[in-house]
Amino acid sequence: xxxxxxxxxxxxxxxxxxxxxxxxxxxxxxxxxxxxxxxxxxxxxxxxxxxxxxxxxxxxxxxxxxxxxxxxxxxxxxxxxxxxxxxxxxxxxxxxxxxxxxxxxxxxxxxxxxxxxxxxxxxxxxxxxxxxxxxxxxxxxxxxxxxxxxxxxxxxxxxxxxxxxxxxxxxxxxxxxxxxxxxxxxxxxxxxxxxxxxxxxxxxxxxxxxxxxxxxxxxxxxxxxxxxxxxxxxxxxxxxxxxxxxxxxxxxxxxxxxxxxxxxxxxxxxxxxxxxxxxxxxxxxxxxx
Amino acid sequence: xxxxxxxxxxxxxxxxxxxxxxxxxxxxxxxxxxxxxxxxxxxxxxxxxxxxxxxxxxxxxxxxxxxxxxxxxxxxxxxxxxxxxxxxxxxxxxxxxxxxxxxxxxxxxxxxxxxxxxxxxxxxxxxxxxxxxxxxxxxxxxxxxxxxxxxxxxxxxxxxxxxxxxxxxxxxxxxxxxxxxxxxxxxxxxxxxxxxxxxxxxxxxxxxxxxxxxxxxxxxxxxxxxxxxxxxxxxxxxxxxxxxxxxxxxxxxxxxxxxxxxxxxxxxxxxxxxxxxxxxxxxxxxxxxxxxxxxxxxxxxxxxxxxxxxxxxxx
Numbered sequence: 259x260x261x262x263x264x265x266x267x268x269x270x271x272x273x274x275x276x277x278x279x280x281x282x283x284x285x286x287x288x289x290x291x292x293x294x295x296x297x298x299x300x301x302x303x304x305x306x307x308x309x310x311x312x313x314x315x316x317x318x319x320x321x322x323x324x325x326x327x328x329x330x331x332x333x334x335x336x337x338x339x340x341x342x343x344x345x346x347x348x349x350x351x352x353x354x355x356x357x358x359x360x361x362x363x364x365x366x367x368x369x370x371x372x373x374x375x376x377x378x379x380x381x382x383x384x385x386x387x388x389x390x391x392x393x394x395x396x397x398x399x400x401x402x403x404x405x406x407x408x409x410x411x412x413x414x415x416x417x418x419x420x421x422x423x424x425x426x427x428x429x430x431x432x433x434x435x436x437x438x439x440x441x442x443x444x445x446x447x448x449x450x451x452x453x454x455x456x457x458x459x460x461x462x463x464x465x466x467x468x469x470x471x472x473x474x475x476x477x478x479x480x481x482x483x484x485x486x487x488x489x490x491x492x493x494x495x496x497x498x499x500x501x502x503x504x505x506x507x508x509x510x511x512x513x514x515x516x517x518x519x520x521x522x523x524x525x526x527x528x529x530x531x532x533x534x535x536x537x538x539x540x541x542x543x544x545x546x547x
Numbered sequence: 548x549x550x551x552x553x554x555x556x557x558x559x560x561x562x563x564x565x566x567x568x569x570x571x572x573x574x575x576x577x578x579x580x581x582x583x584x585x586x587x588x589x590x591x592x593x594x595x596x597x598x599x600x601x602x603x604x605x606x607x608x609x610x611x612x613x614x615x616x617x618x619x620x621x622x623x624x625x626x627x628x629x630x631x632x633x634x635x636x637x638x639x640x641x642x643x644x645x646x647x648x649x650x651x652x653x654x655x656x657x658x659x660x661x662x663x664x665x666x667x668x669x670x671x672x673x674x675x676x677x678x679x680x681x682x683x684x685x686x687x688x689x690x691x692x693x694x695x696x697x698x699x700x701x702x703x704x705x706x707x708x709x710x711x712x713x714x715x716x717x718x719x720x721x722x723x724x725x726x727x728x729x730x731x732x733x734x735x736x737x738x739x740x741x742x743x744x745x746x747x748x749x750x751x752x753x754x755x756x757x758x759x760x761x762x763x764x765x766x767x768x769x770x771x772x773x774x775x776x777x778x779x780x781x782x783x784x785x786x787x788x789x790x791x792x793x794x795x796x797x798x799x800x801x802x803x804x805x806x807x808x809x810x811x812x813x814x815x816x817x818x819x820x821x822x823x824x825x826x827x828x829x830x831x832x833x834x835x836x837x838x839x840x841x842x843x844x845x846x847x848x849x850x851x852x853x854x855x856x857x858x859x860x861x862x
Contacts, residue, residue: 281629282658290655298643368641368649371700374603375656376629546607 281376291372291385298367299359299389309352309393313401316344318408324468338412338499341405343467345426346491348397350433350458356390357437361447364544373545380538383438387534390434391427398426402498412498421519422497428526429490433458435533442537442544461487472508483509486529489522554578555707555740556585556602561611563597563764571597573764574611579708581738584730586755586772588745588848594764595744596636599712602742603633616707629657631708632701636716638693642686646677646696649685650703657704664703671699675729691722698729709733711743715750730754748848752776758848762856772848779808779846779854780819784827787815789837798834810854814839817850 281287300306321344325337363369372382406412436457444450464478465471465487471479482488492505496519506518556579563572572594579585587595600606602613604624612619618626632653640649647668654664672678675695685693694714701709714730715723731754734741745751751758752772760768760775768775784804788795792811799805799818804827808819820827820843828841 281625282655286658287656290652294641294644294652297648298641301643366638366642368639368652370605370633370635370639371653372656373605374628374631374633375653376625376658377656378625546605 284378284381287375287377288381288385288388291377291381292388295359295386295389296392299356300393309397310400312351313344313348313397314404316347317341317401317404317410320344321405321410322408334500334504335411337408338405338410339495340468341401341410342494342499343462343491344401345398345494346429346465346467346487347459347462348401349394349426349430349490350462350487351454352394352397353390353430353433353437354454354458356386356393356434357441357450358447360386360438360441361444361450364442365447379542379545383538383541386438387431387434390437391430394430394433395426413501414498418497418501420497421493421523424523425490425493425497425526428523428530429486432486432526432530432533435530435537438537439533439540442540461485464488466491466505466508470504470508479508486526489526493519493522493526553580555581555583555616555738556742557614558598558602559612561598561601561613562609563594563601563606564609571764572601575759575761575764575766576611577759577766577769579740579742581707581740582734583756584734584741584743584754586743586745586751586758587761588748588751588755588758588852589761590746592763593761595746595761596712597764598761599633599710599742599744602627602708603631603710604628629704630706631710632657632704632706633710634694634697634701634712634714636713638690638697640685640693640697640700643684645682645684646688647681649696650681650700653700654703659704667703667705671702674732675699689722690718691725694718694722694726695729698726698733702733706739709739709741711741713744713746715745715747727753752848760848760852760855762852767855768851775848775851776846778819779850781845782820782843783846783850784818784820784831785815785840785842785844786818786831786836787839787841789814789839792816795836798836799831802830802834804830808854812853817853819846 282290321337321340324340325335328336373379402412440453440457441450444453464474464482465485466482471482471488474482488509492503492509495505496503496515503515503518506515506522510518510521512518558575558577560574560576561572562570562574564570575594575598577585587598589595597606601608602615602620604620604627608621612621614620615627616630618630620627641652644652650668651664654667659667668681672681675698677692677696677699680688680692680696685696688696698714711730715726718726727750733739734754743751743754755772757769757771758775759766786795792814796805796809796811796816799809799816805818810817828843831838831841
């Protein structure tokens with residue numbers, strides 16, 4: 259035990275500048291919260307490298323193996339089809355696991371210190387979201403690079419990449435917001451983890467990740483059209499694989515692919531905006547008694 | 548709005564009623580001057596933590612108002628938080644981060660410049676004996692080390708108001724006394740007002756300039772500890788009587804021994820002495836009261852609380 263002997267009578271910095279009465283700038287506070295979350299969730303090489311195992315496994319092993327078993331339909335490369343479909347699994351898993359950090363903060367972390375800070379409390383959610391999005395994007399990049407190295411062919415036209423990147427970011431915002439809401443509403447970590455398969459994995463099977471939703475029974479296809487993931491996957495494939503937009507056509511049944519893509523992006527954007535606002539509102543409400 | 552009066556903390560008729568009608572805090576009023584250590588003393592459930600929660604803007608008041616350095620906690624919560632810091636009852640730290648990272652986080656969130664922050668971290672690390680610990684992750688700290696870190700962290704932003712919510716709960720006796728010395732030392736710091744909640748009587752008596760005793764959400768007494776104790780005299784006689792305590796109290800009053808401050812709880816009579824205890828004991832024996840035990844001692848804040856509320860504060 260360290261013996262504490264130093265004198266305390268004089269305030270050592272009584273003459274220095276006073277704390278600004280409104281605290282730091284919004285940007286400064288947000289960057290601080292981003293750095294904090296990064297330091298908590300990705301501060302060792304193991305914590306950064308371990309999440310890359312799943313995209314590598316899918317790109318290097320599972321997608322090629324599935325492509326061998328299942329012949330490609332039409333001119334679509336099934337291996338590339340599955341690799342892009344895997345994005346719809348990686349993002350929900352990354353975001354859902356990021357939500358565990360919210361529960362740890364609440365149960366045994368510095369959440370109350372953050373609530374006592376002179377910052378808009380919604381920034382805590384925004385900081386967590388930024389890190390979850392960053393890790394998701396990193397996983398997606400690793401997946402795509404590994405897929406390309408294994409022989410997948412992506413259409414990398416300018417607008418295609420914009421649709422792809424837009425869908426990745428918007429879907430990540432939706433998924434992390436959902437995770438944040440659940441983490442603030444569900445009392446225990448065990449209960450939260452138990453929900454992960456339902457939230458992150460089940461929709462993946464229905465949203466056209468491994469096959470077109472047109473091949474689902476009629477009722478399930480209707481349900482799939484309402485899932486944000488279905489729109490995200492259709493946009494991702496429209497961006498990098500399928501310029502004929504079969505996935506978008508299965509959802510909307512229109513002839514103009516740009517209109518279909520814009521509508522799906524709108525649907526995804528509305529889901530993301532509503533859930534993002536809801537997640538901040540629920541965080542603020544859970545912070546105040 | 549900035550600081551307008553002589554008080555750093557101004558609380559007026561503050562109340563909190565939780566959904567379901569539980570009145571946790573009822574019309575609590577007090578003020579704390581710059582440099583003063585103000586204690587909120589009461590058992591669990593008295594309303595101390597709810598009061599601190601309202602002052603730190605995590606609990607919304609049902610009625611009344613409170614200002615920290617002139618900033619209303621309901622109308623200007625960010626400004627109120629900017630001039631205050633909290634040391635929570637439980638450990639509230641990022642355990643996976645080092646001590647230094649926890650201190651730096653507080654500095655950045657409170658808008659302290661990095662140069663100033665590093666200087667303060669160095670100074671506080673020396674004062675709180677944290678120098679060699681700051682590089683370690685907090686999950687490897689002992690309870691006392693973590694608490695010292697949390698108090699140092701609260702001071703990084705040079706707050707005008709420091710809230711200490713049961714700062715020594717759960718610590719062993721030796722570490723508790725070390726922390727009390729530290730807290731006593733920071734009282735004169737930059738004219739900072741300190742609001743301390745505790746249910747430890749010695750802690751309140753040792754540290755606080757004034758104490759508000761809370762009982763069932765109300766302030767039942769508010770004075771310097773010496774004054775509260777003085778009202779019970781220099782010495783108390785405590786009698787456990789075998790018969791009717793009310794009758795025994797009446798006999799003591801008729802004999803001029805029991806003054807207004809005397810009270811009974813169960814079979815125990817507590818009688819403040821305004822004369823020599825030896826004389827009083829002789830008189831009590833002569834009154835023929837059937838006593839099971841009879842002792843004299845100095846009054847404590849527990850006696851004050853017992854007199855005011857009829858129940859004991861100390862476990």
